[in-house]
Protein backbone atom coordinates (compact mmCIF):
# COMPACT_ATOMS: atom_id res chain seq x y z
CA UNK A 1 0.00 0.00 0.00
CA UNK A 2 1.36 3.39 -0.91
CA UNK A 3 1.43 6.05 1.71
CA UNK A 4 1.21 9.63 0.73
CA UNK A 5 2.81 11.93 3.22
CA UNK A 6 2.77 15.39 1.81
CA UNK A 7 5.19 16.91 4.25
CA UNK A 8 8.63 15.56 3.55
CA UNK A 9 10.19 18.86 4.55
CA UNK A 10 9.55 17.73 8.08
CA UNK A 11 12.90 16.09 7.69
CA UNK A 12 14.60 19.27 8.67
CA UNK A 13 17.99 17.86 9.23
CA UNK A 14 20.66 19.14 6.94
CA UNK A 15 23.65 17.42 8.29
CA UNK A 16 24.39 14.73 10.73
CA UNK A 17 27.90 15.61 11.57
CA UNK A 18 30.12 13.00 12.91
CA UNK A 19 28.95 11.11 15.44
CA UNK A 20 28.90 8.55 18.01
CA UNK A 21 31.91 8.11 20.18
CA UNK A 22 31.48 5.45 22.76
CA UNK A 23 33.83 6.46 25.53
CA UNK A 24 34.72 4.50 28.60
CA UNK A 25 34.38 6.29 31.92
CA UNK A 26 38.10 6.91 32.05
CA UNK A 27 37.86 9.23 29.08
CA UNK A 28 35.33 11.46 30.75
CA UNK A 29 38.03 13.76 32.12
CA UNK A 30 39.20 14.45 28.61
CA UNK A 31 35.65 14.95 27.44
CA UNK A 32 34.69 17.44 30.06
CA UNK A 33 37.96 19.39 30.34
CA UNK A 34 39.23 19.69 26.85
CA UNK A 35 36.22 19.43 24.68
CA UNK A 36 34.37 22.68 25.36
CA UNK A 37 37.51 24.75 24.79
CA UNK A 38 38.33 23.32 21.37
CA UNK A 39 34.95 22.39 20.00
CA UNK A 40 33.44 24.78 17.49
CA UNK A 41 29.94 23.61 18.19
CA UNK A 42 27.49 24.19 20.96
CA UNK A 43 27.71 21.17 23.27
CA UNK A 44 24.81 20.03 25.41
CA UNK A 45 25.41 17.31 27.99
CA UNK A 46 22.42 15.13 28.73
CA UNK A 47 22.50 12.69 31.63
CA UNK A 48 20.52 9.46 31.47
CA UNK A 49 18.87 7.81 34.44
CA UNK A 50 15.85 5.51 34.63
CA UNK A 51 12.65 7.62 34.71
CA UNK A 52 11.95 7.00 38.39
CA UNK A 53 15.32 8.67 39.07
CA UNK A 54 14.69 11.59 36.75
CA UNK A 55 15.02 10.25 33.19
CA UNK A 56 16.76 12.73 30.93
CA UNK A 57 18.50 15.70 32.53
CA UNK A 58 17.84 18.13 30.99
CA UNK A 59 14.44 16.97 29.81
CA UNK A 60 14.01 19.82 27.32
CA UNK A 61 16.59 21.62 25.24
CA UNK A 62 16.47 24.46 22.78
CA UNK A 63 18.82 24.69 19.84
CA UNK A 64 19.23 27.33 17.18
CA UNK A 65 18.49 26.61 13.56
CA UNK A 66 21.60 26.67 11.38
CA UNK A 67 23.97 26.23 14.30
CA UNK A 68 25.67 22.87 14.80
CA UNK A 69 24.87 21.38 18.16
CA UNK A 70 26.54 18.39 19.78
CA UNK A 71 24.35 16.33 22.05
CA UNK A 72 26.34 14.23 24.46
CA UNK A 73 24.45 11.46 26.23
CA UNK A 74 26.00 9.86 29.34
CA UNK A 75 24.38 7.01 31.23
CA UNK A 76 24.67 7.30 35.00
CA UNK A 77 22.91 4.06 35.88
CA UNK A 78 21.91 1.27 33.52
CA UNK A 79 22.05 0.64 29.79
CA UNK A 80 19.78 2.95 27.82
CA UNK A 81 19.20 3.31 24.07
CA UNK A 82 19.10 6.71 22.44
CA UNK A 83 17.17 7.75 19.37
CA UNK A 84 15.82 11.08 18.14
CA UNK A 85 12.71 11.51 15.99
CA UNK A 86 10.57 11.94 14.11
CA UNK A 87 12.18 11.69 10.73
CA UNK A 88 15.81 12.30 11.65
CA UNK A 89 16.91 8.69 11.38
CA UNK A 90 19.08 9.15 14.46
CA UNK A 91 19.63 6.05 16.60
CA UNK A 92 22.80 5.99 18.68
CA UNK A 93 22.20 2.47 19.95
CA UNK A 94 22.95 1.44 23.50
CA UNK A 95 24.61 3.74 26.00
CA UNK A 96 26.06 1.56 28.74
CA UNK A 97 26.64 2.72 32.29
CA UNK A 98 29.58 5.12 32.33
CA UNK A 99 29.56 5.42 28.56
CA UNK A 100 29.08 8.63 26.56
CA UNK A 101 27.72 8.82 23.03
CA UNK A 102 27.42 11.97 21.05
CA UNK A 103 26.01 13.28 17.82
CA UNK A 104 26.31 16.62 16.08
CA UNK A 105 23.23 17.90 14.28
CA UNK A 106 22.43 21.02 12.30
CA UNK A 107 18.77 21.82 11.73
CA UNK A 108 17.57 23.99 8.89
CA UNK A 109 13.97 24.46 10.00
CA UNK A 110 12.36 25.35 13.28
CA UNK A 111 10.57 22.36 14.76
CA UNK A 112 10.03 20.05 17.68
CA UNK A 113 11.70 16.69 18.10
CA UNK A 114 11.85 14.04 20.78
CA UNK A 115 14.90 12.29 22.14
CA UNK A 116 13.91 9.03 23.70
CA UNK A 117 15.12 5.78 25.13
CA UNK A 118 14.49 2.71 22.98
CA UNK A 119 16.07 0.04 25.17
CA UNK A 120 13.97 -1.38 27.99
CA UNK A 121 15.71 0.10 31.05
CA UNK A 122 13.05 -0.10 33.78
CA UNK A 123 9.28 -0.50 34.23
CA UNK A 124 8.79 3.19 33.49
CA UNK A 125 11.15 3.02 30.54
CA UNK A 126 8.70 4.30 27.96
CA UNK A 127 8.25 7.57 29.86
CA UNK A 128 11.88 8.37 29.14
CA UNK A 129 11.54 11.17 26.61
CA UNK A 130 12.90 14.67 26.17
CA UNK A 131 11.92 17.57 23.94
CA UNK A 132 14.28 19.21 21.50
CA UNK A 133 13.02 22.54 20.24
CA UNK A 134 14.66 24.11 17.19
CA UNK A 135 14.15 27.86 16.98
CA UNK A 136 14.75 30.34 14.23
CA UNK A 137 17.02 33.10 15.64
CA UNK A 138 15.20 35.70 13.51
CA UNK A 139 11.83 34.60 14.81
CA UNK A 140 12.43 32.91 18.14
CA UNK A 141 8.79 32.86 19.22
CA UNK A 142 7.66 30.83 16.22
CA UNK A 143 6.83 27.18 16.83
CA UNK A 144 5.55 25.35 13.76
CA UNK A 145 2.06 24.04 14.44
CA UNK A 146 1.82 20.32 15.03
CA UNK A 147 1.35 18.50 11.76
CA UNK A 148 -2.28 17.56 11.41
CA UNK A 149 -2.85 13.93 10.65
CA UNK A 150 -5.39 13.36 7.87
CA UNK A 151 -5.96 9.76 8.88
CA UNK A 152 -6.78 10.56 12.48
CA UNK A 153 -8.95 13.48 11.29
CA UNK A 154 -10.85 11.10 9.02
CA UNK A 155 -11.50 8.71 11.91
CA UNK A 156 -12.89 11.54 13.99
CA UNK A 157 -15.14 12.64 11.14
CA UNK A 158 -16.33 9.06 10.72
CA UNK A 159 -17.11 8.95 14.44
CA UNK A 160 -14.78 6.04 15.18
CA UNK A 161 -13.86 5.90 18.86
CA UNK A 162 -10.18 5.06 18.90
CA UNK A 163 -10.34 4.42 22.63
CA UNK A 164 -13.33 2.06 22.45
CA UNK A 165 -12.78 -0.91 24.70
CA UNK A 166 -12.54 -4.33 23.18
CA UNK A 167 -14.84 -7.04 24.40
CA UNK A 168 -13.59 -9.02 27.35
CA UNK A 169 -10.63 -11.17 26.57
CA UNK A 170 -9.65 -9.21 23.49
CA UNK A 171 -6.67 -10.74 21.84
CA UNK A 172 -6.96 -13.73 24.10
CA UNK A 173 -8.27 -17.12 23.15
CA UNK A 174 -11.58 -17.23 24.95
CA UNK A 175 -14.60 -16.83 22.74
CA UNK A 176 -13.04 -15.80 19.45
CA UNK A 177 -15.45 -13.97 17.17
CA UNK A 178 -14.16 -15.91 14.20
CA UNK A 179 -13.42 -19.60 13.96
CA UNK A 180 -9.87 -19.86 12.66
CA UNK A 181 -8.75 -23.43 12.56
CA UNK A 182 -5.32 -23.35 10.96
CA UNK A 183 -2.38 -20.94 10.69
CA UNK A 184 -3.06 -18.20 8.15
CA UNK A 185 -1.17 -18.78 4.92
CA UNK A 186 -0.87 -15.85 2.54
CA UNK A 187 0.73 -18.18 0.02
CA UNK A 188 -2.29 -20.42 0.02
CA UNK A 189 -4.45 -17.30 -0.40
CA UNK A 190 -2.35 -16.20 -3.36
CA UNK A 191 -2.68 -19.63 -4.97
CA UNK A 192 -6.48 -19.39 -4.72
CA UNK A 193 -6.76 -15.98 -6.40
CA UNK A 194 -7.50 -17.46 -9.83
CA UNK A 195 -10.56 -19.26 -8.55
CA UNK A 196 -11.97 -16.42 -6.46
CA UNK A 197 -14.21 -13.52 -7.44
CA UNK A 198 -12.77 -10.42 -5.76
CA UNK A 199 -15.33 -7.69 -5.03
CA UNK A 200 -14.12 -4.19 -5.96
CA UNK A 201 -13.85 -3.12 -2.35
CA UNK A 202 -11.34 -5.72 -1.26
CA UNK A 203 -8.89 -4.90 -4.04
CA UNK A 204 -8.95 -1.21 -3.14
CA UNK A 205 -6.07 -0.46 -0.73
CA UNK A 206 -7.92 2.54 0.73
CA UNK A 207 -10.96 0.42 1.49
CA UNK A 208 -8.76 -2.22 3.13
CA UNK A 209 -7.12 0.43 5.27
CA UNK A 210 -10.45 1.54 6.74
CA UNK A 211 -12.12 -1.85 7.09
CA UNK A 212 -11.46 -4.97 9.10
CA UNK A 213 -10.57 -8.30 7.48
CA UNK A 214 -13.85 -9.76 8.76
CA UNK A 215 -15.68 -7.23 6.58
CA UNK A 216 -13.69 -8.36 3.55
CA UNK A 217 -14.43 -11.95 4.48
CA UNK A 218 -18.14 -11.25 4.46
CA UNK A 219 -18.01 -9.69 0.98
CA UNK A 220 -15.87 -12.55 -0.30
CA UNK A 221 -18.24 -15.10 1.18
CA UNK A 222 -21.20 -13.57 -0.63
CA UNK A 223 -19.31 -13.42 -3.92
CA UNK A 224 -17.90 -16.94 -3.59
CA UNK A 225 -20.50 -19.27 -2.09
CA UNK A 226 -18.58 -22.26 -3.45
CA UNK A 227 -15.51 -21.57 -1.29
CA UNK A 228 -14.91 -22.62 2.30
CA UNK A 229 -14.46 -19.96 4.93
CA UNK A 230 -11.00 -21.32 5.80
CA UNK A 231 -9.86 -20.77 2.19
CA UNK A 232 -11.34 -17.28 2.05
CA UNK A 233 -9.56 -16.40 5.28
CA UNK A 234 -6.27 -17.17 3.56
CA UNK A 235 -7.29 -14.99 0.61
CA UNK A 236 -7.88 -12.14 3.04
CA UNK A 237 -4.56 -12.87 4.77
CA UNK A 238 -2.91 -12.54 1.38
CA UNK A 239 -4.71 -9.29 0.54
CA UNK A 240 -3.75 -7.72 3.87
CA UNK A 241 -0.04 -8.52 3.53
CA UNK A 242 0.56 -8.49 -0.22
CA UNK A 243 1.64 -5.01 -1.16
CA UNK A 244 4.28 -4.12 1.34
CA UNK A 245 7.89 -3.91 0.22
CA UNK A 246 10.10 -6.38 2.12
CA UNK A 247 12.45 -3.52 2.98
CA UNK A 248 9.63 -1.56 4.62
CA UNK A 249 8.82 -4.60 6.71
CA UNK A 250 12.44 -5.07 7.75
CA UNK A 251 12.76 -1.43 8.85
CA UNK A 252 9.51 -1.66 10.75
CA UNK A 253 10.70 -4.85 12.40
CA UNK A 254 13.70 -2.98 13.82
CA UNK A 255 11.39 -0.27 15.20
CA UNK A 256 9.04 -2.91 16.58
CA UNK A 257 11.77 -4.90 18.29
CA UNK A 258 13.21 -1.81 19.95
CA UNK A 259 10.00 -0.01 20.88
CA UNK A 260 7.16 -2.51 21.08
CA UNK A 261 8.43 -6.04 21.75
CA UNK A 262 9.07 -5.44 25.46
CA UNK A 263 5.30 -5.33 25.95
CA UNK A 264 3.74 -6.96 22.89
CA UNK A 265 6.34 -9.73 22.54
CA UNK A 266 8.83 -10.25 19.74
CA UNK A 267 6.35 -12.32 17.75
CA UNK A 268 3.28 -10.41 18.86
CA UNK A 269 2.29 -12.90 21.55
CA UNK A 270 1.51 -10.16 24.07
CA UNK A 271 4.17 -11.77 26.23
CA UNK A 272 7.14 -9.37 26.29
CA UNK A 273 9.16 -9.09 29.50
CA UNK A 274 7.25 -5.92 30.48
CA UNK A 275 3.80 -7.27 29.61
CA UNK A 276 2.73 -7.80 33.20
CA UNK A 277 3.69 -4.28 34.28
CA UNK A 278 1.00 -2.58 32.18
CA UNK A 279 -2.43 -1.49 33.38
CA UNK A 280 -4.15 -3.45 30.61
CA UNK A 281 -2.77 -6.53 28.89
CA UNK A 282 -0.88 -5.67 25.71
CA UNK A 283 -2.94 -6.96 22.81
CA UNK A 284 -1.86 -10.10 20.97
CA UNK A 285 -1.11 -9.26 17.35
CA UNK A 286 -0.26 -12.89 16.62
CA UNK A 287 -3.88 -13.86 17.30
CA UNK A 288 -5.64 -13.95 13.91
CA UNK A 289 -9.14 -13.83 15.40
CA UNK A 290 -8.24 -10.59 17.19
CA UNK A 291 -6.49 -9.01 14.23
CA UNK A 292 -9.32 -9.92 11.84
CA UNK A 293 -11.49 -7.47 13.78
CA UNK A 294 -8.97 -4.63 13.49
CA UNK A 295 -8.74 -1.80 10.98
CA UNK A 296 -5.36 -0.52 9.81
CA UNK A 297 -6.35 3.10 10.27
CA UNK A 298 -7.35 2.44 13.87
CA UNK A 299 -4.13 0.53 14.57
CA UNK A 300 -2.28 3.50 13.11
CA UNK A 301 -4.17 5.98 15.28
CA UNK A 302 -3.55 3.87 18.39
CA UNK A 303 0.17 3.80 17.76
CA UNK A 304 0.32 7.55 17.23
CA UNK A 305 -1.95 8.51 20.10
CA UNK A 306 -1.47 5.71 22.61
CA UNK A 307 -4.19 4.25 24.79
CA UNK A 308 -5.71 6.28 27.58
CA UNK A 309 -5.03 4.62 30.93
CA UNK A 310 -3.81 1.34 29.40
CA UNK A 311 -0.06 2.04 29.44
CA UNK A 312 0.06 1.80 25.66
CA UNK A 313 2.48 4.73 25.01
CA UNK A 314 1.92 7.28 22.26
CA UNK A 315 4.47 7.25 19.46
CA UNK A 316 3.23 10.17 17.38
CA UNK A 317 6.07 12.41 18.53
CA UNK A 318 8.71 9.77 17.87
CA UNK A 319 7.86 8.32 14.46
CA UNK A 320 6.93 9.81 11.11
CA UNK A 321 3.57 8.98 9.58
CA UNK A 322 5.37 6.69 7.14
CA UNK A 323 7.14 4.85 9.91
CA UNK A 324 3.83 4.41 11.69
CA UNK A 325 2.20 2.95 8.58
CA UNK A 326 5.17 0.63 8.18
CA UNK A 327 4.60 -0.55 11.75
CA UNK A 328 0.96 -1.24 10.93
CA UNK A 329 2.06 -3.27 7.91
CA UNK A 330 4.43 -5.14 10.16
CA UNK A 331 1.69 -5.91 12.68
CA UNK A 332 -0.31 -7.62 9.90
CA UNK A 333 2.60 -9.96 9.25
CA UNK A 334 2.51 -11.25 12.83
CA UNK A 335 -0.61 -13.44 12.54
CA UNK A 336 0.10 -14.48 8.95
CA UNK A 337 2.59 -16.75 7.35
CA UNK A 338 3.69 -14.60 4.44
CA UNK A 339 3.66 -15.60 0.80
CA UNK A 340 6.96 -16.67 -0.76
CA UNK A 341 8.63 -17.12 2.58
CA UNK A 342 9.87 -20.16 4.39
CA UNK A 343 10.07 -23.39 2.42
CA UNK A 344 9.22 -23.10 -1.24
Ligand code: HEC
Nearest residue numbers: 259260263278280281282283299302303307310311312327
Ligand atom coordinates in the same frame (compact mmCIF):
# COMPACT_ATOMS: atom_id res chain seq x y z
C1 HEC B 1 4.61 -0.24 27.84
C2 HEC B 1 4.10 -1.34 27.11
C3 HEC B 1 3.77 -1.13 25.66
C4 HEC B 1 4.62 -0.75 24.66
C5 HEC B 1 6.09 -0.42 24.78
C6 HEC B 1 3.84 -0.74 23.45
N1 HEC B 1 2.56 -1.09 23.71
FE1 HEC B 1 1.05 -1.21 22.38
N2 HEC B 1 -0.24 -1.63 23.84
C7 HEC B 1 0.09 -1.81 25.17
C8 HEC B 1 -1.10 -2.10 25.91
C9 HEC B 1 -1.15 -2.35 27.41
C10 HEC B 1 -2.16 -2.11 24.99
C11 HEC B 1 -3.62 -2.41 25.27
C12 HEC B 1 -4.41 -1.20 25.26
C13 HEC B 1 -5.85 -1.50 24.98
O1 HEC B 1 -6.40 -2.43 25.57
O2 HEC B 1 -6.40 -0.81 24.15
C14 HEC B 1 -1.58 -1.79 23.70
C15 HEC B 1 -2.32 -1.63 22.54
C16 HEC B 1 -1.77 -1.43 21.31
C17 HEC B 1 -2.52 -1.28 20.09
C18 HEC B 1 -4.02 -1.18 20.01
C19 HEC B 1 -4.70 -2.39 19.65
C20 HEC B 1 -6.14 -2.12 19.89
O3 HEC B 1 -6.86 -1.82 18.97
O4 HEC B 1 -6.54 -2.11 21.05
C21 HEC B 1 -1.64 -1.12 19.08
C22 HEC B 1 -1.94 -0.97 17.61
C23 HEC B 1 -0.33 -1.17 19.66
N3 HEC B 1 -0.44 -1.35 21.01
C24 HEC B 1 0.83 -1.08 18.95
C25 HEC B 1 2.07 -0.88 19.54
C26 HEC B 1 3.26 -0.60 18.81
C27 HEC B 1 3.38 -0.58 17.29
C28 HEC B 1 4.23 -0.37 19.72
C29 HEC B 1 5.66 0.05 19.46
C30 HEC B 1 5.88 1.16 18.58
C31 HEC B 1 3.66 -0.56 21.03
N4 HEC B 1 2.34 -0.86 20.88
C32 HEC B 1 4.36 -0.43 22.22
C33 HEC B 1 1.34 -1.72 25.72
C34 HEC B 1 2.48 -1.34 25.04
Ligand SMILES: [Cu+2]
Nearest residue numbers: 117119121125
Ligand atom coordinates in the same frame (compact mmCIF):
# COMPACT_ATOMS: atom_id res chain seq x y z
CU1 LIG C 1 14.77 2.96 28.52
